Amino acid sequence: MKHKIFITYLILIFGLFTGCKKFLDLPAKNQRTVTTITDVKSLLGAHLRVLVTPRITKPLYGQPVPACPILAATMFGAYSDDIDFENALPNCYLASNTLIKTPEKTYADMLLWNQQATSAMLWSHHYELVGFLNSLIDQLGTIKGVSNTDQDQLLGEMYTNRAYSLFKLLQYYGIYNNADMGIPIYLHTGEGVLGIKPKRETHANSYKIILEDLNKALEMVNRTSPAVGYNVLYNKRYINHLLAQVYWYKAESPAKEASDYSNVKTHSLAALEAVDALIPTTAAARIAAYGGLDPNYPVIVQQASSNADVSGLYGGAYQYIGFGPMNIPLSADFAALFTSTDIRVSNYFNTAGATGKILSAAWPSDGTASGSTKAGQTVMFKPEEAYMMLIEAQFRLGAEGEALITLNKFRAFRSAGDFTGLSGTALLTEIINERRREFFADTDKRWLDLKRYANKTINRNIRFFNKQYNITVPPNDYRYALPIPLVEIQQNNNIVPNPGWALIEY
Structure with a gap:
C-alpha cells in the first residue's frame, strides 16, 4: 500500500488543516486507488472544472465556491x-x-x-485545496513512465493552484507588520502525515515557498504549452500575473527585498503582453x-x-x-x-x-x-x-x-x-x-x-440591539489579520493565534 492513496486518505489530509471531522466520514464505497497518470488527471480535472464553473459543477469535497466565495x-x-x-x-x-x-x-x-464563521470557512476552503494538491503532487512522483509533457502540464497546474491558495492564506491570516507571523505550511503527504502540527512560518519562509512553486510553474509553461481544454491556471499570462501579485504584496512586508519591485515590473509587463486592445x-x-x-x-x-x-x-x-x-x-x-x-x-x-x-x-x-x-x-x-x-x-x-x-x-x-x-x-x-x-x-x-x-x-459609530458601538480601526490593527479558527488552535498547539479577536455576543 506504500504507493497507493485513496480518496478517503486525501480527505483525511484535508482534516489535518481544517480540524473538521466531517472529512473523516466517507463510506468505503468512495475509495478509489490513484496509481496511474489517468487517475491523477481525473482527480485534478474534477477540481479544475469547479474552478471555472463553480455554480454548476459539484466538487469532490466541500461546496462549489469560487476562489473568493x-x-x-x-x-x-x-x-x-x-x-x-x-x-x-x-x-x-x-x-x-x-x-x-x-x-x-x-x-x-x-x-x-x-464574521468569524466566514473567516473559518476561508481557512478551511484554501487549506483543503492545499492538502488535496499536496497529495496529488506526491502521488504523481510515484508513477513511472510519465511523459515530460504530462509532468509539466500537471505539476505546473498543481504548483500554481497551491501557490494561489497559500498566497491568499498569507494575505488573509498573516500579520503584515510582524515578520514571524506568517502561516502554517506543510507541503507533503505520506504515512507519517497525520498528527503533524506545523507551526507558523515566517513571512520570508512563506513567500519563499509560494515563489518556488510559481517559478517552477513558469519554467514549465515556458517549455511546455498548456493542454487545451484542460489546464486553467497553468497559463503563462496568469502565472506571471500571480508572480507580480506576490512580489507586489511582499514588497511592503517584513520579507521585502530590494529586487521585489523589479520583479513586479517584469511580471506585470509579461501579464500585459498584447492586452491593451482587450x-x-x-x-x-x-x-x-x-x-x-x-x-x-x-x-x-x-x-x-x-x-x-x-x-x-x-x-x-x-x-x-x-x-x-x-x-x-x-x-x-x-x-x-x-x-x-x-x-x-x-x-x-x-x-x-x-x-x-x-x-x-x-x-x-x-x-x-x-x-x-x-x-x-x-x-x-x-x-x-x-x-x-x-x-x-x-x-x-x-x-x-x-x-x-x-x-x-x-x-x-x-x-x-x-x-x-x-x-x-x-x-x-x-x-x-x-x-x-x-x-x-x-x-x-x-x-x-x-x-x-x-x-x-x-471610525465606525453604529448602533445594534440598543447598544452603541464606537469602533476605531487604525493602520496595522489586529482586524487586518483574520482570526484563525478556534478548532485549529485547539488541535494544533504550535499555532500562535492572531491576537485581539473575541466573538461579540449581542
Missing part, C-alpha cells in the same frame, strides 16, 4: 470603507430590507468585524467583461451566487419595484475621487441620488447591462490589476515620470482625464486612489489595500 467578498466589503455604513444601516439595511431574514444580527456581524473602455463593456460575457477578455470569471447573496451589502437589483435594501450611500471621500467623464461613474453611481452618491442598482452586475441580477463574480487575473502593479513598481523604482505616463494611459481607458505635474507623495496617493476607483466591490482588493498601505483609520 461571495460570503468572503461581502465580508471584506463590510470591513472596508467605500460605503457610508453609518447612514446605510438605519436608512437602508434595516429600514428597507426584503432579502435578509435576521437583518440586525446579520449586519451586526458584518459591520462590527464579527481592456473594456465603456461602462457597458466593463459589465460584460466582468460578467464573463466577453470571450476575448483574458481572465477567469467565476460566478457563484445570485442576487440575494450580494444584495445584503450592495443593495437589491430590483430596487425599482421596491425590493431592498436600496439607495445604499457611498462614502463621500470615495465618491469625490471621480471626474465627471469617468466611465466608472455610470457603473457605480445612481444619478437619481439626491444627496451624496448612491450605489447603482446594477453594480456589482451579473454581466447584463440592466443589472437584472446581482451576482458574486470573482474575476481572476484582471489585466487592470497588472496595470496598477506596474504603475506602482515604476514609481517605487524611481521612474516617477514613467509611472505618471502609465497612470494616464490607464486613465484613458476610463475616459477619466490626465494628471499633470504629479510627483512624490501626491503621485503615490493617486496611484492608490486609482486602485480604489478601479476595484470598487471587487472581492478582497480594497481590504487588502487598507492592510498593505496602512494609510487610513476607519
